[in-house]
Amino acid sequence: MAGTAVRGRLIWQVATVATVTDETDAVRTIALDLPDWPGHHAGQHLDVRLTAEDGYSAERSYSIASADGEPVAITVERLDDGEVSPYLTQELRPGDQMEVRGPIGNWFTWGPHDGGPLLLIAGGSGVVPLRAILRHRQRSGSSVPARLLYSSRSLEDVIYREELDQYRGSAEVRYTLTRRQPPGWGGFAGRVDGAMLARIAWPASQRPLAFICGPTPFVEAVAELLVARRYPESRVKTERFGGA
Amino acid sequence: MTSPVSRGFHRLSRPGDAQAGKLPPGQHATTDFPVLSAGPTPHTPLQEWSFSIRRGGKTLRAWTWPEFMDLPAETVTVDIHCVTRWSKLGTVWRGVPVPALLDQVAHDAQYVLAFSDGGYTTNLPVKDVTGGQAWLAFDYDGQPLPPEHGGPARLLVPHLYFWKSAKWVRGMELLDHDQPGFWENYGYNNYGDPWREQRYAGD
Amino acid sequence: MALDGNAIGGLLLEIFAVDMTSADATCAACGAVRSVAETMVYFRGPGTVVRCRSCTSVLMVISRVRGLNCVDLSGIEALRVRAASA
Numbered sequence: 056m057a058g059t060a061v062r063g064r065l066i067w068q069v070a071t072v073a074t075v076t077d078e079t080d081a082v083r084t085i086a087l088d089l090p091d092w093p094g095h096h097a098g099q100h101l102d103v104r105l106t107a108e109d110g111y112s113a114e115r116s117y118s119i120a121s122a123d124g125e126p127v128a129i130t131v132e133r134l135d136d137g138e139v140s141p142y143l144t145q146e147l148r149p150g151d152q153m154e155v156r157g158p159i160g161n162w163f164t165w166g167p168h169d170g171g172p173l174l175l176i177a178g179g180s181g182v183v184p185l186r187a188i189l190r191h192r193q194r195s196g197s198s199v200p201a202r203l204l205y206s207s208r209s210l211e212d213v214i215y216r217e218e219l220d221q222y223r224g225s226a227e228v229r230y231t232l233t234r235r236q237p238p239g240w241g242g243f244a245g246r247v248d249g250a251m252l253a254r255i256a257w258p259a260s261q262r263p264l265a266f267i268c269g270p271t272p273f274v275e276a277v278a279e280l281l282v283a284r285r286y287p288e289s290r291v292k293t294e295r296f297g298g299a
Numbered sequence: 300m301t302s303p304v305s306r307g308f309h310r311l312s313r314p315g316d317a318q319a320g321k322l323p324p325g326q327h328a329t330t331d332f333p334v335l336s337a338g339p340t341p342h343t344p345l346q347e348w349s350f351s352i353r354r355g356g357k358t359l360r361a362w363t364w365p366e367f368m369d370l371p372a373e374t375v376t377v378d379i380h381c382v383t384r385w386s387k388l389g390t391v392w393r394g395v396p397v398p399a400l401l402d403q404v405a406h407d408a409q410y411v412l413a414f415s416d417g418g419y420t421t422n423l424p425v426k427d428v429t430g431g432q433a434w435l436a437f438d439y440d441g442q443p444l445p446p447e448h449g450g451p452a453r454l455l456v457p458h459l460y461f462w463k464s465a466k467w468v469r470g471m472e473l474l475d476h477d478q479p480g481f482w483e484n485y486g487y488n489n490y491g492d493p494w495r496e497q498r499y500a501g502d
Numbered sequence: 503m504a505l506d507g508n509a510i511g512g513l514l515l516e517i518f519a520v521d522m523t524s525a526d527a528t529c530a531a532c533g534a535v536r537s538v539a540e541t542m543v544y545f546r547g548p549g550t551v552v553r554c555r556s557c558t559s560v561l562m563v564i565s566r567v568r569g570l571n572c573v574d575l576s577g578i579e580a581l582r583v584r585a586a587s588a
Contacts, residue, residue, distance in 0.1 A: 070510045076587060100508070100511065101512075102512040114512075116509060116511075116512060154503040156512050156515070156516075157512070159511035159512050159515055159521070159523070160508055160511045160523045160524075160539070161520065161523060161524040161584075162507075162521075162523040162524040162537050162538075162539035163508055163523070163539060164509070271505060291540075293506060293540070294508045294539075295504070295505045295508070295509070296504065296505070297505045297509070
């Protein structure tokens, strides 16, 4: 019945863990088997619900790490005092089940038809939906110019490093390491600021489309810097993450 | 469809639960102090801060911060209960008992509507903010109350759900008739007694 | 700390049955028109409070009371939601 296709998006679907991949010490990517998944767009997220034996349940939202048409995957960062992320990043194994609702969010998405040039700015685990955007851009053969500025505490904390480095030539990926840099590091260091953006942000005259994702203070500081560089607010899309 | 169990998932273990005998129904004890708010944290400078008692659109009495600091204060240890089901036992506050302010105004009001920076309000019967049940607190755990927890001063009414302990409080409106405040208008109980589990309107 | 309207996308999907993050909301207090994704969202309190990023007035409050989602929209003057394509 036509009604059930709509309901599939609204209700919780049972997902089975297909694979788990540790990206860094604290970050894991979980690929999910979702037989009735309607498909998703890069930038969207989903809600996860876990239920314990005693009926206690907890819900969290995670950005989808995979591109349009790829199997659903989420990348989760472990928060030491968290209730859900330690379970997802340490206990969860292939075959385990959870419930998923989604995909969610038609605003913070990008597809080739949205054009560019693209400026993607990530703070920590905020890189997840931006990675999905880069994957979608590559898989669709889009020639929209793209730059990613990824702020991370250290090189060891950078998620998807190998994959991001292989964009060399087709997209510009730069890291800024805020807490420690390896010996001989020639890249950016410290927080994203006006001087750094002067070197990596597309000029406003090119009508770039910016996506900023990360913790609230990061997103707001960077958005303000881009608006100061005369990016119209309508061309700066933001998604704020918070620990739950 | 019943939800499948996620193997190995369980709620965070709560060391505070050992004191469960002192918890109202439906609550669990927490050792941290969650920050919950309905809006951005205000940052009123102390030179601009005042607490006023108002009635019918008129300010009857107001205190500046130095005047407020001159009032008698006491240190109390109380349990607090949030309607979102966490309780924190044995919290230590320093504050001015509300009667030290209310009693300086002659009135026959039965209710107050506490109001805060940012527009938050909450209503209480006068009898619930007197008799050693309510303070205007400015220190928490031996330190000046931080902004995210309601500083420089918040209402502290521990015998009711903690949404009644208005953060960033700036005064009280004296009322003849009870008038619902912010959360009371959005489906929460007008009184809010955690021991009778009065969470929502109609409980 | 505040998040933004993206964070309640799932809740709004449950209530409205369509994606609301991409809907444009007109603030009844200041007239600003922005996407719901761009609103300031405060939750983990008794209910979810959604505020206008331009003027911080309350746009929407969602409380979950006894299995019902109680939605107060009085801070929103108008909503524009994309119609489903044919």
